[in-house]
Amino acid sequence: MNKILRTLIPFDIAKGLSVTGKHFAKVFFTANRRKVPFHIVSEYPEVIAKVQPRFRGRLTLLKDEQGEIKCVCCLACEKICPTQVITIDKGKKEGRKMPFPVRYDFEMERCIFCEFCVESCGFDSIILNHQFELAAYNREDFSLGMEGLGQNMYEPSPVGKFSVADD
Amino acid sequence: MFKNEEMEINLGPQHPSTHGVLRVKLRLDGETITHCRPVIGYLHRGVEKICENQTFFQGQVWTDRMDYCSAVANNLGWAEANEKLFGITVPRRAQYIRTLLNEFNRLASHLIWLATHALDIGAMTVFLYAFREREDILDMNEAFCGSRLTTTAFRIGGLREDLPPGFEKLVKKFLAKFPTCIEEYENLLSENRIWKKRTIGVAKLSAEDAIAMGVTGPVLRAAGVPYDIRKAFPYAAYAEMDFEVPTRTEADTYARYLVRMAEMRQSARIIQQCMDGMPEGPVMAKLPKIMRAEVNEVYHATEAPKGEIGYYLVGEKGSGNPYRFHVRAPGFINLQSLPKMAEGGLIADIVAAIGTLDIVLGEIDR
Numbered sequence: 347m348n349k350i351l352r353t354l355i356p357f358d359i360a361k362g363l364s365v366t367g368k369h370f371a372k373v374f375f376t377a378n379r380r381k382v383p384f385h386i387v388s389e390y391p392e393v394i395a396k397v398q399p400r401f402r403g404r405l406t407l408l409k410d411e412q413g414e415i416k417c418v419c420c421l422a423c424e425k426i427c428p429t430q431v432i433t434i435d436k437g438k439k440e441g442r443k444m445p446f447p448v449r450y451d452f453e454m455e456r457c458i459f460c461e462f463c464v465e466s467c468g469f470d471s472i473i474l475n476h477q478f479e480l481a482a483y484n485r486e487d488f489s490l491g492m493e494g495l496g497q498n499m500y501e502p503s504p505v506g507k508f509s510v511a512d513d
Numbered sequence: 514m515f516k517n518e519e520m521e522i523n524l525g526p527q528h529p530s531t532h533g534v535l536r537v538k539l540r541l542d543g544e545t546i547t548h549c550r551p552v553i554g555y556l557h558r559g560v561e562k563i564c565e566n567q568t569f570f571q572g573q574v575w576t577d578r579m580d581y582c583s584a585v586a587n588n589l590g591w592a593e594a595n596e597k598l599f600g601i602t603v604p605r606r607a608q609y610i611r612t613l614l615n616e617f618n619r620l621a622s623h624l625i626w627l628a629t630h631a632l633d634i635g636a637m638t639v640f641l642y643a644f645r646e647r648e649d650i651l652d653m654n655e656a657f658c659g660s661r662l663t664t665t666a667f668r669i670g671g672l673r674e675d676l677p678p679g680f681e682k683l684v685k686k687f688l689a690k691f692p693t694c695i696e697e698y699e700n701l702l703s704e705n706r707i708w709k710k711r712t713i714g715v716a717k718l719s720a721e722d723a724i725a726m727g728v729t730g731p732v733l734r735a736a737g738v739p740y741d742i743r744k745a746f747p748y749a750a751y752a753e754m755d756f757e758v759p760t761r762t763e764a765d766t767y768a769r770y771l772v773r774m775a776e777m778r779q780s781a782r783i784i785q786q787c788m789d790g791m792p793e794g795p796v797m798a799k800l801p802k803i804m805r806a807e808v809n810e811v812y813h814a815t816e817a818p819k820g821e822i823g824y825y826l827v828g829e830k831g832s833g834n835p836y837r838f839h840v841r842a843p844g845f846i847n848l849q850s851l852p853k854m855a856e857g858g859l860i861a862d863i864v865a866a867i868g869t870l871d872i873v874l875g876e877i878d879r
């Protein structure tokens with residue numbers, strides 16, 4: 347008898363509907379009536395999500411106070427990189443005792459953002475910055491270097507120009 | 514007039530409910546499956562061979578990319594296998610943090626299983642709710658190690674960094690709301706008549722068959738075998754945790770659903786205990802400058818969300834690379850039970866069988 351009743355009256359469906367209904371009501375009565383929208387997702391190109399301080403983005407070379415590149419070519423990062431995307435050529439610069447990287451190439455298309463390079467660097471001369479919009483149309487745009495391909499690692503990566511906000 | 518013939522069809526490799534690039538060859542008699550063979554290898558990258566050519570330190574990034582839904586659990590197994598090989602003792606605080614993150618990862622993996630499994634069977638709503646909670650867990654991953662999915666969370670010998678400031682608040686907030694979230698999923702599914710029709714008695718796998726085929730994880734526990742490596746061979750800080758191993762005896766899809774839901778509750782309990790009993794101290798052990806293995810082999814098994822993940826490592830004397838590396842992937846071995854589950858059933862139920870195994874093809878093909 348109980349079983350027939352349960353089949354006839356859809357309690358189970360009502361239970362599920364109460365869950366979805368509650369959420370619907372919550373959004374319906376609060377959306378667009380508050381200063382801070384009561385939503386779980388944000389609309390991406392307009393509202394860019396905040397990343398955490400430890401976020402691992404694109405590799406960046408750092409400079410010291412004099413505007414000199416901090417890297418001293420110990421090649422630790424080149425050695426530890428699991429995908430071997432860093433290529434460094436050692437060189438000399440006038441007025442600098444430490445070796446100077448004449449070439450510091452970074453092929454972003456194969457980088458897996460593991461941060462092993464930053465960890466291995468004993469001179470704190472590289473970081474992974476907070477940039478995550480790294481898509482580009484051309485393969486060449488991923489080959490970043492000191493100047494090499496006309497791209498500068500200190501500036502935001504070239505892909506910024508393709509974002510919706512610039513149109 | 515009518516000929517009675519069997520028909521052979523392919524499910525996948527690009528079918529959305531095969532969770533990746535799995536191809537299943539099916540022979541059908543009407544709607545009944547008479548023969549079922551999974552075909553794998555579409556995502557093969559040769560992870561084991563790549564790791565043999567890289568140092569022990571570098572190998573960890575490949576474990577992220579095997580089972581990408583439970584990267585932290587894979588990292589833990591890799592780190593502990595290496596620590597066993599080199600004889601390193603990990604500080605107690607690091608053990609606790611590892612346990613904490615591992616349980617969060619179990620929640621994330623079970624949530625993604627719930628979401629996709631329910632979606633495959635036709636319950637769309639759960640998908641959105643489960644992903645909402647998973648997002649919080651991924652945010653915590655990001656706060657801890659900087660990455661959301663491919664975490665590379667641990668290091669051989671401990672952790673790279675301590676917990677970030679404000680992490681406790683995130684955990685507290687999550688634990689406060691998570692029980693109501695599980696209730697929400699259960700309200701949507703447990704009693705639902707369609708869900709019950711699609712799962713009860715579907716894709717049965719008896720305990721004898723499961724043990725014979727080496728199936729582990731929730732699939733085994735839903736058949737009534739209380740085998741959980743966290744209890745059987747405690748690792749990390751699990752020996753100090755108080756939790757239960759949920760089991761069921763029905764051995765069908767619905768039982769596996771109930772086991773995983775109960776496991777999520779236990780995970781939340783373990784997280785609470787980790788936060789309460791978090792010891793102070795360093796998070797990294799003293800390591801030798803250059804790590805060289807003596808000839809030595811280890812097999813270390815941990816309980817990943819999908820089952821037993823085991824790392825087999827052979828060190829070579831004086832070398833910084835593993836001589837041999839092998840992974841016992843839970844998904845790979847669990848998948849071998851698919852023919853047993855699906856043969857004799859209806860074609861519509863194979864989607865439930867694939868979903869209930871909770872496979873990730875990145876791990877199966879490696």
Ligand code: SF4
Nearest residue numbers: 427457458460461463
């Ligand atoms: S983040 Fe990892 S993959 Fe990328 S350059 Fe650094 S070490 Fe190499």
Ligand code: SF4
Nearest residue numbers: 417418420421423467
């Ligand atoms: S590890 Fe640091 S100092 Fe050494 S080469 Fe790399 S960036 Fe330069």
